[in-house]
Amino acid sequence: MNFLNDVIYGAANGFIYAAVALALVLIWRSTRIVNFAQGGMVMVTTFVAWDLVVEHNQSYWVGLVVAMLAGLVLGGAVERILIRPVENGPPLNPVIVALGLLLVLEGGAGMIWGNNNNTFPAQFSLVYYHAGHQVILFNSDLLFVVISVVVIALLLYLLFQRTPIGLRMRAAAFNPEVARLLGVPVSRLLTLGWALAAVVGAVAGVLIAGIPGNYVSPNGFDGLLILGFTAAVIGGLDSPIGAVVGGLLLGIVLQVLDGYVSNDIDSMFVLLLLLAVLMVRPNGLFTRHQERRV
Amino acid sequence: MSSPLTLDGVVTAYGAVRALDGVSLSVPVGQITAVLGANGAGKTTLLRTVNGLVRPSAGTITYDGHNLVGAPVDRVVTYGIAHVPEGRGVITELTVEENLRLGGLWRPDRRMSTAAGLDEVYAMFPPLAERRGKSADTLSGGERQMLAIGRALMSRPTLMLLDEPSLGLAPRVTAQIMATLKRLSQQQGLTVVLVEQNARSALSVADTAVVLNLGKVVAQGDAGELAADEKLRHAYLGF
Numbered sequence: 001m002n003f004l005n006d007v008i009y010g011a012a013n014g015f016i017y018a019a020v021a022l023a024l025v026l027i028w029r030s031t032r033i034v035n036f037a038q039g040g041m042v043m044v045t046t047f048v049a050w051d052l053v054v055e056h057n058q059s060y061w062v063g064l065v066v067a068m069l070a071g072l073v074l075g076g077a078v079e080r081i082l083i084r085p086v087e088n089g090p091p092l093n094p095v096i097v098a099l100g101l102l103l104v105l106e107g108g109a110g111m112i113w114g115n116n117n118n119t120f121p122a123q124f125s126l127v128y129y130h131a132g133h134q135v136i137l138f139n140s141d142l143l144f145v146v147i148s149v150v151v152i153a154l155l156l157y158l159l160f161q162r163t164p165i166g167l168r169m170r171a172a173a174f175n176p177e178v179a180r181l182l183g184v185p186v187s188r189l190l191t192l193g194w195a196l197a198a199v200v201g202a203v204a205g206v207l208i209a210g211i212p213g214n215y216v217s218p219n220g221f222d223g224l225l226i227l228g229f230t231a232a233v234i235g236g237l238d239s240p241i242g243a244v245v246g247g248l249l250l251g252i253v254l255q256v257l258d259g260y261v262s263n264d265i266d267s268m269f270v271l272l273l274l275l276a277v278l279m280v281r282p283n284g285l286f287t288r289h290q291e292r293r294v
Numbered sequence: 295m296s297s298p299l300t301l302d303g304v305v306t307a308y309g310a311v312r313a314l315d316g317v318s319l320s321v322p323v324g325q326i327t328a329v330l331g332a333n334g335a336g337k338t339t340l341l342r343t344v345n346g347l348v349r350p351s352a353g354t355i356t357y358d359g360h361n362l363v364g365a366p367v368d369r370v371v372t373y374g375i376a377h378v379p380e381g382r383g384v385i386t387e388l389t390v391e392e393n394l395r396l397g398g399l400w401r402p403d404r405r406m407s408t409a410a411g412l413d414e415v416y417a418m419f420p421p422l423a424e425r426r427g428k429s430a431d432t433l434s435g436g437e438r439q440m441l442a443i444g445r446a447l448m449s450r451p452t453l454m455l456l457d458e459p460s461l462g463l464a465p466r467v468t469a470q471i472m473a474t475l476k477r478l479s480q481q482q483g484l485t486v487v488l489v490e491q492n493a494r495s496a497l498s499v500a501d502t503a504v505v506l507n508l509g510k511v512v513a514q515g516d517a518g519e520l521a522a523d524e525k526l527r528h529a530y531l532g533f
Contacts, residue, residue, distance in 0.1 A: 164399055167388075171396050174387045178379060181345060183371035183400030183449070 006259040007252055012142035013211070014251020015149035019204035020228025021235065021243035022153060023197040028237050030173045030193035031087065037078070037098040039225030040105035041198050043218060045071045046205035047113050050120055050216045060121070060210075067202040075198025079191045087190075109218040118216040120209035145207045152200055153244050160240070169193060204228075223267070230274045236283055297358055298323050299344070299375075299453060299487070304353030306336075306343045313339035314350065315509035321453075326479050326486040328500035328517060330493045330531055335506040337489040338380060341455050344487075345370045345377050357453065371400055376451035380458050384438045384445075386431035390422055393430050393441055397448030407450065415444035418474065436467035443474065453485045454478075460492045468492070472499045493531040497521045505530050 020038065027035045035041075048070045049063035082101060086093040160166035171179040172186040173193075180186050208224060209216050231250050235242020250273070254266055299321040306314040313336045321327045329337050342348045344355055346367040355362040360373045371377075376397075385393055394415055398408050416423035419440040425433065430441060439459055446454055456475070460468040476499045478484045490496035497503060503520045505513040513526050520526060527533055 164395075164404075167392055167396060168399060170388060170392075171385055175383070175385045177347065178383045178385060179396075180367040181347075181371065181377045181379060181383070182396050182445070183368050184396070185368050 006255045008142060010252035010255025011248055012145045013255060014248040015146050016204050016208045017227045017231040017250050018244040018247025019149045019152060019200055020224055021232035021247050022240055023201040024228055024232045025237060025240055025243045026193055026197040030169060030190055033094045035098055036095060037101040038201055039221040040102040041074055042201040042205035043221040044074060044105050044109055045202035046209050046216050047109055049206045050118055053121060064206050067206050068199045071198035071202030072195045076191050076195035079194035106218045115218055120216050148203060148207060152203060153240060156240055226270060230270050233274060234277050299357045302354045304343060304350045304355060306339050306348055306350045312509050314343060317511055319504050319511060319514060321485060321487055322502060323485050324483040325501035326475060326488055326499055328496040328503040329487060329489045329506060330496060330503055331506035336509040337506055338457055341457050341489055344455060371449050374452035376446035376449045376454045378442045378446050378456040378459060384430045384441050388430055389427055390430055390441060391426040393445050394448050397445035411448045415447055419444055436463055439463060439471055455487045457489050458491060460490060460495055468495055475499060494533050
């Protein structure tokens with residue numbers, strides 16, 4: 001592996017971490033809850049896609065779209081049924097509920113689909129480019145990953161910054177009481193926020209499953225949550241752009257470490273990085289520190 | 295013309311404490327009504343009960359044919375009631391213009407009304423026009439109050455509820471705000487309920503006034519007469 005390939009692979013992985021981070025940021029922004037069940041939700045929607053594509057010979061695209069729809073329903077239902085009752089309690093309650101949900105989802109997936117490591121077919125094939133004497137391995141899947149996540153980030157940005165519903169969602173997140181006084185149906189928007197997050201997560205799951213070396217299994221997405229969470233924290237947890245940049249940084253650094261040191265130190269490095277960011281810049285690299293006047 | 299805001303026997307309790315203890319009053323249409331009283335008299339609770347943020351345990355509240363008791367908070371604005379919350383209630387993370395847009399967002403005709411509304415508000419409050427793209431946390435206290443009032447106007451309300459608009463503002467800025475309210479009520483027939491601790495400045499613009507004490511209405515009538523009643527002033531209004 002040469003450095004350029006590492007960077008390309010790392011960036012593609014990074015874009016997937018970014019997608020997971022975006023899902024976390026979406027929920028954090030709207031409800032101030034870190035959704036620790038995100039990994040489990042991603043796993044379930046990816047299994048839905050896998051079930052369709054591998055078990056029922058549907059096309060990759062059918063799998064992707066159905067997974068996104070499943071995410072929409074799952075995210076909305078989780079907020080309505082599980083999170084809503086504990087939302088106004090102590091902040092620890094939603095965390096416990098989310099962790100419980102994670103266990104239920106992983107157990108349930110194991111019962112339905114079994115505890116095997118399943119491969120997910122890649123949608124595209126490898127392409128080689130020659131740059132002088134260098135051979136650059138280029139996988140169209142990676143390009144697809146990059147384009148998908150960039151499009152998602154762009155769509156989310158446009159949704160939040162340019163549309164009335166986005167303005168309502170931001171108002172609902174920043175100041176729910178004032179938003180309600182201005183006629184914003186805050187509770188419906190919170191449900192929408194969770195649903196959207198799960199859709200983004202669903203895309204991330206299908207993308208990562210298609211990269212060779214990754215498997216679909218009930219516990220297969222635990223690591224992805226940690227990576228996505230680290231990416232989101234690097235970006236400040238509040239900033240969609242920060243999430244994307246955080247994901248990219250993380251993806252590239254990990255891939256380069258893999259190539260030059262060893263891939264055994266990945267998990268340790270991620271946790272060390274998380275610790276370092278929380279200690280040195282707890283607000284992340286991209287959050288402008290804002291004091292709220294009371 | 296819309297029918298007046300009417301409260302009848304409204305009781306609102308926080309646990310065992312009755313913040314409103316059988317309040318009955320009627321707010322005349324097209325006029326400014328000041329709601330006065332000391333800290334803890336129930337002024338803010340009165341507004342929060344009207345707009346649905348707290349639910350009364352007894353009594354009825356009606357406005358323009360709508361029953362307000364139990365109405366969802368986010369519906370109340372669609373009845374023509376705009377609320378300017380205490381402490382400005384400006385969403386500081388949004389820009390000035392986003393705050394204003396938000397005010398008119400519920401309107402079905404917002405495509406038409408938003409642009410016109412923005413022009414009107416910017417004409418009324420030139421400092422807001424200068425900072426339209428800036429985040430609202432860069433505004434001064436007086437500018438935030440202008441923004442909160444402008445945002446309420448974006449919904450084209452028939453009734454505006456203001457909670458302590460003079461709080462923390464310089465007297466000159468307070469006077470400006472009061473003059474703006476007076477103009478809105480006289481020129482556009484806007485009904486205003488002005489909750490104020492600063493009784494003197496509120497009475498200077500109000501047509502009628504209600505004095506609350508410990509959750510009960512102790513005086514109600516023409517603002518000028520109440521201001522002239524020395525005993526009442528000393529007992530409840532502190533001037």
